[in-house]
Amino acid sequence: MDLIGLYPTWYEPGIGSGWVIGLIATIHVLFSHTAVGAALLFTYLAYIGYRDDRPELLDFIKKYGLFLLVFSYILGSITGPGIWYSTTVGSPRGISALIHNFVWKWATEWVFFVIEVIGVYMMVYLAGKVDKGTYLRIAITFGLASFATMLAIVGILSFMMEPGRPEWFTQGGYLLGFYGDNTFAQLSIRIAFMFTITAVVGGIVVAGLKDPVFKTWLARRLAVLGIVSAVVGMALYPWYLSTLPAQAQIVMENRIPGYFNTAILTVLMATVVYFLFTLIKPRMLTASIAGTATLAILILGLFPGETIRESARKPFVAGEYMYSNQVIAKDVPGMTVQSELPTLDKVGFTHASVFWPAGQREITPQNAAEVGRTLAITACSNCHSLSPTGIRPIARHFGGNTDVEKIKTYLLGALATGNTSYMPRIPLQDKEAEALALYLASLADPSVVARFVDEKTRAARQTEGATAPLTTSFAAPASLNTAQE
Known part of the structure; x- marks a missing residue:
C-alpha cells in the first residue's frame, strides 16, 4: 500500500513547536x-591546590561545585528530559533517525553522564576528606567523563548537519556517520565557548569570596581564561563555517540576516570588555554583575548562535536525508531507508499519511480550508508558526496575498518541484495545493474561504446544468477562526 508513517504533528499555536524546542x-x-568547563577547571584547580598546598582552592571547588549542583546538574537534568520530550513530540521521526544511528553512542554518553553526576558530588563532599592521590584521581575521572559527554553529543549534532563521511549513505554504520570535519570543528568551538561561560558563571561564585586577596587572584585568572577562550572561539569560527555542507552555505548566504556577523562580533567584544573589567578591577566584581553577564551571553550570544546552527541545516533535520517536516527525502541504502517522495508524488499527503483525519482524505470545497490547515500543520509547522507570532510566521512569506490561484501556482512551482533550496520539496496533488493555498490566503482574510466555497459550488451547479439561484452562504470553518485568534 502507498502509505507513509508520518506521526500526528504536535503544533504549539502561540510560538510554534520549533521555538519551544529551541x-x-x-x-x-x-x-x-x-x-x-567547570569539570575541567576543577581538575586543574585540584592539581594546583595539592601541588602548591592551597586549601582555599579546594574550598572554592566546594563552593562552585555546590552552585553547579543546582545551576547545571539539577536544572540541566530538568531541561535535558525537556529536550527529549519536546523533540520526541515535535520531531518524532527525526529523533527516531538519530536513535537508529546512534543508540549505542547515546548509551555511552549516559554512562559517562552518570559518572559525571557522581563525580561532582564526590568533588564537593570529599574535598579535604581523602588523600591527595585519591582526590586527584576523582578529579581526573570527573573531568574526562564530563568531556566525553560533550564529545558524544557534538558528534550527533554534527550528523544532524551532515553525515561524517559520504560512504555512510551506502554503508551505514555510526562511525561513518559520526566522525566528520564538522564534528571536530564544532567540538573545538564549543570547547572554547564552554571555558568562556565557565569563567562568567564562576564569577558569580568568586564574587561571594570573603578573602579579598584570594578573590583578586581567582577573578583575574578566570578573566584571562575568559578572554583567551572567547578570542580563540572567534578565531575558530571561520574553520567551523568551512566545514558546513554546500546546502548550509546556501542557507547562510540567503536566509541569515546580514547583521548576524556584526552582532556576534559585538557580543564577543562585550564579553572581552567584561573580562577586562574583572581583570583590572577584580574586587568590584559582584554576583549581580556576573549574573547579568551570564544572561547577556545566553540571550545575545548563545540563543542566536544555536538558532543559526539549527537554521543552517534546513531543509533537513537529520543526516541530509530526512526533511524537517519528517518526510524521508533520499534513499539511504546503508540504513535500508527509502525516499517517500515518490509515494507523495503518487497519492499525496491525504492518502499516504496513516494518521490523516478520515474526513479529510477526499477534498471538497466545504472541507478544503480544513484540509489546507492540516497540510500546513503537517508539512510546514515544524519550521513556521501558523499564527502571527512565533518562529517564522508563515503568513509573512505571502505578504497578505489572498489570491488562491497565485498562491497555488507558487506552491506547485516552487515547493512541489524543490526549486527553493532551503525548503523541503513538498509534493502536492493539485487539490492539495489548492487547499493549502486557500488556508494560507485565509490567514490574511478569513472571508476568502466563504467566497471560495460559493464560487466552487456555483461552478459545480453550472457544470451540472443547475438553474436554481445559489442562496446558501458559507462561513469559514470555526477551527480556522480559532486558529487566527
Missing part, C-alpha cells in the same frame, strides 16, 4: 557547557 535546548546548552 528555548529549552538553548537553556540546557548553557547548563551543560558550564558543567563540562
Whole structure:
C-alpha cells in the first residue's frame, strides 16, 4: 500500500513547536557547557591546590561545585528530559533517525553522564576528606567523563548537519556517520565557548569570596581564561563555517540576516570588555554583575548562535536525508531507508499519511480550508508558526496575498518541484495545493474561504446544468477562526 508513517504533528499555536524546542535546548546548552568547563577547571584547580598546598582552592571547588549542583546538574537534568520530550513530540521521526544511528553512542554518553553526576558530588563532599592521590584521581575521572559527554553529543549534532563521511549513505554504520570535519570543528568551538561561560558563571561564585586577596587572584585568572577562550572561539569560527555542507552555505548566504556577523562580533567584544573589567578591577566584581553577564551571553550570544546552527541545516533535520517536516527525502541504502517522495508524488499527503483525519482524505470545497490547515500543520509547522507570532510566521512569506490561484501556482512551482533550496520539496496533488493555498490566503482574510466555497459550488451547479439561484452562504470553518485568534 502507498502509505507513509508520518506521526500526528504536535503544533504549539502561540510560538510554534520549533521555538519551544529551541528555548529549552538553548537553556540546557548553557547548563551543560558550564558543567563540562567547570569539570575541567576543577581538575586543574585540584592539581594546583595539592601541588602548591592551597586549601582555599579546594574550598572554592566546594563552593562552585555546590552552585553547579543546582545551576547545571539539577536544572540541566530538568531541561535535558525537556529536550527529549519536546523533540520526541515535535520531531518524532527525526529523533527516531538519530536513535537508529546512534543508540549505542547515546548509551555511552549516559554512562559517562552518570559518572559525571557522581563525580561532582564526590568533588564537593570529599574535598579535604581523602588523600591527595585519591582526590586527584576523582578529579581526573570527573573531568574526562564530563568531556566525553560533550564529545558524544557534538558528534550527533554534527550528523544532524551532515553525515561524517559520504560512504555512510551506502554503508551505514555510526562511525561513518559520526566522525566528520564538522564534528571536530564544532567540538573545538564549543570547547572554547564552554571555558568562556565557565569563567562568567564562576564569577558569580568568586564574587561571594570573603578573602579579598584570594578573590583578586581567582577573578583575574578566570578573566584571562575568559578572554583567551572567547578570542580563540572567534578565531575558530571561520574553520567551523568551512566545514558546513554546500546546502548550509546556501542557507547562510540567503536566509541569515546580514547583521548576524556584526552582532556576534559585538557580543564577543562585550564579553572581552567584561573580562577586562574583572581583570583590572577584580574586587568590584559582584554576583549581580556576573549574573547579568551570564544572561547577556545566553540571550545575545548563545540563543542566536544555536538558532543559526539549527537554521543552517534546513531543509533537513537529520543526516541530509530526512526533511524537517519528517518526510524521508533520499534513499539511504546503508540504513535500508527509502525516499517517500515518490509515494507523495503518487497519492499525496491525504492518502499516504496513516494518521490523516478520515474526513479529510477526499477534498471538497466545504472541507478544503480544513484540509489546507492540516497540510500546513503537517508539512510546514515544524519550521513556521501558523499564527502571527512565533518562529517564522508563515503568513509573512505571502505578504497578505489572498489570491488562491497565485498562491497555488507558487506552491506547485516552487515547493512541489524543490526549486527553493532551503525548503523541503513538498509534493502536492493539485487539490492539495489548492487547499493549502486557500488556508494560507485565509490567514490574511478569513472571508476568502466563504467566497471560495460559493464560487466552487456555483461552478459545480453550472457544470451540472443547475438553474436554481445559489442562496446558501458559507462561513469559514470555526477551527480556522480559532486558529487566527
